Amino acid sequence: MTHPDLQNSDLHLRPLYPRDVDVLGSWRDAGVAIPDLTSEFPNHSNRRLVHHPLAVMWQRMTAVALPSRPKWSGFVATLNDNLCGVIEVSPFNRTRSTWQVDRIVVNPASLPADTKGPLDSVGSQLLRHCFDKVWEARMWLAEVDIEQKSALALYRQNGFQPLAQVTYWEISPDALMEQAKQGADLPNLMAVNNADAQLLYQLDTAAMPPLVRQVFDQQVQDFKVEPVKGMTRTARHWMQREKRIQSYVFEPQRKAAIGRFDLTACRGKHRYHSAELTVHPAYTWLYPELLSHMAGILQGYPAMPLRVTSRDYQPEREEFLMQIQATPVERTLMLSRSVWHKVREAKPAALEGLQLPEVLAGLQPAGKPIPGRLSWQNDWDETLLKRSPSPKSFKRTEKSDTFEPPHRQKPDNLSGQSG
Numbered sequence: 001m002t003h004p005d006l007q008n009s010d011l012h013l014r015p016l017y018p019r020d021v022d023v024l025g026s027w028r029d030a031g032v033a034i035p036d037l038t039s040e041f042p043n044h045s046n047r048r049l050v051h052h053p054l055a056v057m058w059q060r061m062t063a064v065a066l067p068s069r070p071k072w073s074g075f076v077a078t079l080n081d082n083l084c085g086v087i088e089v090s091p092f093n094r095t096r097s098t099w100q101v102d103r104i105v106v107n108p109a110s111l112p113a114d115t116k117g118p119l120d121s122v123g124s125q126l127l128r129h130c131f132d133k134v135w136e137a138r139m140w141l142a143e144v145d146i147e148q149k150s151a152l153a154l155y156r157q158n159g160f161q162p163l164a165q166v167t168y169w170e171i172s173p174d175a176l177m178e179q180a181k182q183g184a185d186l187p188n189l190m191a192v193n194n195a196d197a198q199l200l201y202q203l204d205t206a207a208m209p210p211l212v213r214q215v216f217d218q219q220v221q222d223f224k225v226e227p228v229k230g231m232t233r234t235a236r237h238w239m240q241r242e243k244r245i246q247s248y249v250f251e252p253q254r255k256a257a258i259g260r261f262d263l264t265a266c267r268g269k270h271r272y273h274s275a276e277l278t279v280h281p282a283y284t285w286l287y288p289e290l291l292s293h294m295a296g297i298l299q300g301y302p303a304m305p306l307r308v309t310s311r312d313y314q315p316e317r318e319e320f321l322m323q324i325q326a327t328p329v330e331r332t333l334m335l336s337r338s339v340w341h342k343v344r345e346a347k348p349a350a351l352e353g354l355q356l357p358e359v360l361a362g363l364q365p366a367g368k369p370i371p372g373r374l375s376w377q378n379d380w381d382e383t384l385l386k387r388s389p390s391p392k393s394f395k396r397t398e399k400s401d402t403f404e405p406p407h408r409q410k411p412d413n414l415s416g417q418s419g
Contacts, residue, residue, distance in 0.1 A: 011122075013129045016074035016086060023083050027107050075129055077122050084110035085122040089130055092141055094221045099134055100141040101127070104154075120154055127158045131339050139215050140337045145330065152333065160335035164212060165312040169326040170272065173303040176295040179324065184293035192246035192260070197223040199257040200248065207278050209313050215336045241268040245297060249286060259286040263294050265301045272307045273298060277317060284316040291324070 077085035085106040092098040104126060108118040131140070142160060144151045171179075192200065200223040205213060225233075237244055248260035259279040266273055275294055279286045298306065307329070310317050 011084075011125065012078050013075055013125065014078065016076050016088070020076055020083065020086070024086055024105065027105060075126060075133070077126055079110055082110045083107065084118075085126055087123075087126040087130060089134065091136075093216065093218050095217065095219060096136045097217050098139040098141060098215060099130075099137040100143075101130070104151075119150055120157070123154050124158055127154075138339060139217065140339065141215065142335045142337075143332050144335065145332050155335050155337075158337070160337045163215060163334045163336040166332045166334055167310050167312070167318070167328050168330040168332075169308045169310055169321045170329045171291075171306045171308065171321075171324065171326045173305060175324055175326070176298055176306055179288075179292045180295035180299050182288070182292050184289045184296065186249055186289055186293055188250040188252065189247050189293070190250050192248055194224045196248065196257070197221070199250070200260060203248070203257040203260060203278060203280060206280055207314065208311075212313065237264075240266075242266050242270075247293075249283075249290075256280075258283040259290055261290050261294060263297065265298060266304065267302060270304065272305045273301070274307050274309070276309050279314070279317070281314070281316075284320075287317060287320040291320075 073090050074086060074088040076083055076087075085104070087101065087105075088103040089099050089101055092100045104119075104123050106119050106122045111118050111122070131137075140160070141163075142155055143166060144155060146152070146165075190196070197220050201218070201220045204218065204223070208216070233244075243265045245263045245265065246260070248257045250256075251258045257280075259277075261275055261277050263275045264273060277287065277290060279290070294306070308321065308326070310321060311334075312318065
C-alpha cells in the first residue's frame with residue numbers, strides 16, 4: 001500500500017532520460033536497489049565506454065540505421081523535482097510481448113523522513129506505471145535474490161508469481177583443468193549462425209516446461225541476430241576484452257539440435273567467465289562432453305572460475321554440477337505476472353437500470369404479420385403431386401407379368417395421364 005504522505009504529495013512519474021544517468025550514479029551508497037547494490041548499477045558499467053570514440057561512432061550508426069529503436073526503457077519518480085526512484089525495463093523477446101524488470105532503485109534521502117517502506121511505496125507506483133504505459137507487454141518477468149525478502153514482498157504484492165528457481169554455479173579453475181584433461185567427443189559440433197535459428201528454437205522449446213515456454217513466448221526470430229546489433233555486440237566485446245563462443249551439437253539422423261552452449265571468455269579485469277548450457281532432455285549425457293569442450297577453450301584464457309547459469313526445470317544439469325563439485329554462489333527466483341487486466345470489461349451500469357417487463361416488451365413484435373400474395377404451402381403441395389407417380393402410370397401387359405414404364409410425357413401435357 002502507498003503511504004498517505006506520498007499520495008498527497010507531488011509524486012510524478014515520467015520516462016527515463018539520458019541526463020538522469022549522472023544523478024542515478026550518485027545513489028550507489030544511499031539507494032535501495034533490486035538487485036543488490038553490490039552488483040553493477042544500470043548503465044553505470046558502460047559509462048566509460050560511452051565516451052570512447054568507437055562507442056560514439058557505433059551509437060551514431062545505430063541511430064541512423066534504426067531511428068525508431070528506443071534508446072532508453074524505464075521510468076523515474078520525482079518528488080518536488082527531485083529524483084526519488086527509477087525502474088529499468090526491457091523487452092524479453094523480439095515480438096515484445098514479454099518484458100522484464102531489470103532494476104528498481106529508490107533513494108530514501110529524497111523522500112519525507114516519516115515515509116515507511118520507501119521501496120514498497122515508490123516501487124509499487126513504478127511497477128503499476130509500467131503495467132499501464134507499456135501497452136505491448138502481456139507478460140512481465142523479474143528475477144530476485146531469495147535473500148531479499150523486501151523485494152520478494154514487493155513483487156508478490158503487485159501480482160508476481162514464482163516461475164522457476166535460478167542457481168548460479170561457479171566452477172573453480174582446478175576443476176576446469178580436470179575437465180579439460182578428459183577431452184570431449186563431439187563430432188557434430190557446429191558454430192551458431194542465423195541459418196540455425198529454427199534448430200535452436202526447437203531445442204529451446206523441448207528443454208523447458210510448457211508454462212515457462214508460454215511466458216517466454218520466444219519465436220524463431222529471437223534466435224537470429226540483426227547485422228547492426230551483431231556488429232555493435234562485437235565491438236563491445238572487443239572493447240571489454242571478451243570473446244563470445246556459441247556452438248551446438250547436431251544430430252544428423254533426426255536433423256535436430258540436441259545441445260548447445262553460450263560461452264563468454266574474458267581477459268583483463270574480470271572476475272569470472274560465464275556460460276549457459278541447454279541440452280535436450282533425452283540427451284543428458286552431453287553435459288560432461290560440453291563442459292569438457294568449454295574447459296578446453298578456457299585453457300587459453302586467464303585462470304578464472306566459470307559461472308554457469310542453471311534453472312531448476314532440468315534436474316540432470318543440477319546433479320552433474322554437484323558431481324563435479326561446483327559451488328552455488330547465488331540463488332534467485334524468477335517471477336512472472338500477466339497483465340490481462342488491461343482488457344476492460346463493459347460496465348454493467350447500463351444494464352442495471354433495465355427491468356424485466358421492459359426487456360420482455362422489447363422482444364415482442366411491433367405489429368401483426370401481413371400475409372403475402374403467395375402461399376408457399378400450396379405451391380409445395382402441388383410440386384409433390386406432380387413428382388408422385390399416378391396409379392395408371394404403369395399398365396400390365398398380356399404377354400408377361402412385368403410392368404413396362406410409360407412413355408415420356410410431353411412438357412405441355414399437364415394432366416398427369418399418358419396419351
